[in-house]
Amino acid sequence: MKASHLVVGLGALAAAAAAAAPASAATLDTVKSRGQLVCGVNNSLAGFSAPDEKGQWSGIDVDYCKALAAVVLGDASKVKYVPLTAKERLTALQTGEIDVLARNTTWTMSRDTGLGLSFVGVNYYDGQGFMVKNALGVKSAKELNGASVCVQAGTTTELNLADYFRTHGMKYQSVVFDTSDQTLAGFNSERCDVLTSDQSQLYGLRSKLPDPSKASVLPEVISKEPLGPVVRQGDDQWFNIARWTLFAMLNLEEAGVTSKNVDEMLKTANPDIKRLLGVEGDFGSKMGVTNDFAVKIVKAVGNYGESFERTVGQGSPLKIARGQNALWNAGGIQYAPPVR
Ligand SMILES: N[C@@H](CCC(=O)N[C@@H](CS)C(=O)NCC(=O)O)C(=O)O
Structure with missing residues (x-):
């Protein structure tokens, strides 16, 4: 809720603050004390998010949930997946039922500005x-x-x-x-x-x-359907963590750091990669997580390209080409700001 909307009597103000509590509480602390990330997802969307017959979830949106859990809890398996229909999803985030929404959701102006929600970036450019x-x-x-x-x-x-x-x-x-x-x-x-x-x-x-x-x-x-994760407005720390989890996946791909070579890459002399992997600097801790948060991501789900190929790309039944979802320096429009 925007401060300008709070021109109300004191009693009503207190009531509004109480009602808004779940939305403005420090989500990072809530998730840590719960020991689980609650991620709102699609129930049955091949490539994006769906459980298999054993109840194991997979997809590009699921990978994002796992990456965020790895960053915050050090364990990609500590995610509770909450299946939501298109109609339910934004309300579930507003009311605090979920910590983050990763459900093939298009970033539009009205959703970003009128609902008390913020899109953290784009994990799949669609149309x-x-x-x-x-x-x-x-x-x-x-x-x-x-x-x-x-x-x-x-x-x-x-x-x-x-x-x-x-x-x-x-x-x-x-x-x-x-x-x-x-x-x-x-x-x-x-x-x-x-x-x-x-x-x-x-x-x-x-x-x-x-x-x-x-x-x-x-x-x-x-x-244009830029799909991406969404969080509640008003918790900047959580927004930053959610946003830089996605950016880290893209920067890992750009730097050539993969789930297979990350241990080697930790010994690199390249300063960009040292910062990204937390070997140099304190970029993670300034955000409230560990400096090696990108290492945790890449070990859990790989870099963005690895995740894309496994879930929707050539390693999946969908076989979708990278197209617009290739990195900016490989013919696409996926681009993350630098770790600096
Ligand atoms: N990206 C669009 C559409 C999202 C959406 O919900 N699409 C449907 C049609 S493909 C869907 O994912 N359905 C999956 C389901 O209900 O299982 C939006 O954010 O509104």
Whole structure:
């Protein structure tokens, strides 16, 4: 809550402060005394966050939760994953039910400025696309006038869909669901002609159809969907830790530090790498964690590139190319400020 909003009587002020307590308490202390990080995630999104049959979670968002737990608790396994639908996720963070949200959530201005929340960065640059039944004979999104579209509630997807059709002077009928499984089932059972979601999901969803060859992903990407972790506003220390956990993953990749070579890299003469790994300086402790926090990250989940390839890239069934998610010096736009 912003101070300017607190122009209220004293009694109400005290009540507001009490209500806001979970949101403004030092999250780092809460997490440490609990001995567990509570991470809000997607329940079933291949590549981003999903449990396997043994209840082991994996995905690029899950790796972020693990990295943060490694930084704060020294143990990547000390995470409680709280599955949330698109509609539930931001409220769960506001009320203090979770310490951090890592659930394929698009960084938008209204979410960043109007809800008492702060995005810490971008762990996956995405964009919205469409999947259609081939029987429709459609090759471009501009041919979708009059289509019925399956979409998930509480998402930017729903809003962009409306904008896109209005901008192109086309009509559509939306068929709205609460989860992506329901949305796919709707598409599969002919409730709609088209399914729309973040592009990264479309290929995975298509592969779950009884006959994937009967559907295609259209070429248009109609929006920017920078997905990233979110924390509550008003706890700057926690925000910094959450943000520099992500930046460390990117800087580790840029420096060529991997889960395999990190012990060798600790002996490097390169001053950039010495600072990043906490061999020199006190960058971690100034933030409230140990100086070797990036070493803990890379040992737990690898650098950003290792995590990307294992979860959504070539080492995964999704086989998504790095594209925009390559580092800035390798043709992409992923870029972290320096440790200095
Ligand atoms: N990035 C968008 C969309 C996020 C979203 O929830 N997408 C859906 C459609 S792919 C999803 O992840 N569903 C997964 C599920 O409910 O299991 C946003 O932040 O609003």
